[in-house]
Amino acid sequence: MTQSANDSQENPKSHPTSNAEKDPGDWTTGNEPMTGAQASYLKTLCEEAKEQFDDTLNKADASRRIDELQKKTGRGSQ
Template sequence: MSSTTPSENPKSDPVSNAEKNPDNWTTGDEKMTGAQASYLKTLCEEAGQPEKYDNELSKADASKMIDALQEETGRGQ
């Protein structure tokens, strides 16, 4: 019998691998998704920086920008 708890065993913890650094994403260099684009545009507008929105961002770059703007606007807390 193993004494490993679910939080210590990555195979039994489906969330343990849910958040990866965008720089390590396999598809990070692909164009951002429609959902990312929509949310990013909203965040840029809410932050008073609509000029920061770039429709050509990669998935990874969009994710990083979303994280920064969420912190700036107080969203996603």
């Protein structure tokens, strides 16, 4: 039996050395200020969740906060 092309390809997120999804605490730029895109999305999520927006978060903390608020609001879930 032969493998199809899809069967032989690995999911990049499941590969142990993949950078596709890294913990924000491991980001080399995690201590930099959050990006404009993060700030914009975070503001939207905060409004929907009726929570305070913190404009002092760094990239890593903003990413974690986005994850929390996505769970609370149901955004980002598939």
